[in-house]
Amino acid sequence: MSSRIEGTQASLEDIYQYEVGQSNANQAGSDAREVHNYVEALEYGISRLGTLPVSLRLIRELHQRLMEGVRGDMWTPGEFRRTQNWIGPAGSTLETAPYVPPPVDEMVEALNQLEQYIHESSNIPPIARVGLIHYQFEAIHPFLDGNGRVGRLLIMLLLCQWELLPQPILYLSHYFEKYRSEYYTRLLEVSQKGKWDEWLGFFMTGIRDQSHEMTIRIQSLQILREKYYGKIISRGKNSALHRLVDFLFEHPLVTTRQVEKGLQLADYKTAQRYILKLQDAGIISETTGNSRNRIYRADEILKTMEEPI
Numbered sequence: 001m002s003s004r005i006e007g008t009q010a011s012l013e014d015i016y017q018y019e020v021g022q023s024n025a026n027q028a029g030s031d032a033r034e035v036h037n038y039v040e041a042l043e044y045g046i047s048r049l050g051t052l053p054v055s056l057r058l059i060r061e062l063h064q065r066l067m068e069g070v071r072g073d074m075w076t077p078g079e080f081r082r083t084q085n086w087i088g089p090a091g092s093t094l095e096t097a098p099y100v101p102p103p104v105d106e107m108v109e110a111l112n113q114l115e116q117y118i119h120e121s122s123n124i125p126p127i128a129r130v131g132l133i134h135y136q137f138e139a140i141h142p143f144l145d146g147n148g149r150v151g152r153l154l155i156m157l158l159l160c161q162w163e164l165l166p167q168p169i170l171y172l173s174h175y176f177e178k179y180r181s182e183y184y185t186r187l188l189e190v191s192q193k194g195k196w197d198e199w200l201g202f203f204m205t206g207i208r209d210q211s212h213e214m215t216i217r218i219q220s221l222q223i224l225r226e227k228y229y230g231k232i233i234s235r236g237k238n239s240a241l242h243r244l245v246d247f248l249f250e251h252p253l254v255t256t257r258q259v260e261k262g263l264q265l266a267d268y269k270t271a272q273r274y275i276l277k278l279q280d281a282g283i284i285s286e287t288t289g290n291s292r293n294r295i296y297r298a299d300e301i302l303k304t305m306e307e308p309i
Contacts, residue, residue, distance in 0.1 A: 087101070
């Protein structure tokens with residue numbers, strides 16, 4: 001959803017197709033690579049928090065991974081801009097754009113102040129601070145491309161760093177994409193009119209709504225997992241089958257090679273045997289009709305992830 005705000009059209013299934021190596025070099029494949037980079041940047045950021053808190057250095061590292069090998073990679077990945085940029089519809093100029101971020105010298109000072117604010121103690125509730133920081137980062141707009149996605153990654157990283165979330169399971173991008181016009185309007189009105197209350201109200205409503213939605217979605221996935229466990233009990237006590245069920249919740253589209261490697265099984269035939277057991281149980285289905293390079297899909301998992309709540 002965060003990438004879709006920027007015009008990327010890849011679906012969730014496109015991403016899983018990309019991960020199993022079935023996506024080609026067309027537009028869907030290119031968009032899937034962008035989203036895949038976003039996932040990798042998020043996972044990198046979460047792991048990096050163990051050694052490096054949210055900082056300008058970490059922000060540059062995230063941007064490097066986000067822009068690697070995609071259509072924005074000519075815009076100095078991992079480096080703050082050295083020229084003036086502006087935000088507006090196609091054809092906008094520096095004179096006509098609705099919003100012009102600070103020039104480079106002021107940008108550097110603003111970034112240093114933002115980093116200091118992130119690290120210092122405050123009496124402001126941390127969720128409100130996250131909203132303030134997200135606005136400020138977008139207003140500074142320190143990269144030539146990818147500012148929106150990096151700014152939305154920062155929300156997740158700060159919520160985890162400040163221990164408001166145990167892991168990255170709250171995605172405000174769905175809310176921002178749903179109310180995209182208001183999202184941009186609220187940000188711009190802070191810059192133009194100082195409407196902080198309105199922006200924070202919008203931001204916290206998103207926190208509330210997405211928390212509620214994610215709770216329901218997680219509960220639905222847990223119920224589905226227990227249902228699958230019940231189906232495989234009749235096929236004997238086999239820890240590998242339970243691990244395969246869990247693996248499907250990370251990879252709803254899988255190949256036999258993925259299963260063999262992911263579960264560290266003895267060989268390809270063993271992986272294929274377990275896959276066939278889940279297919280017989282109605283948990284997965286084969287999607288290609290091929291005799292080789294088959295892809296198996298867990299339809300109920302994908303539906304539970306994607307269906308509106």
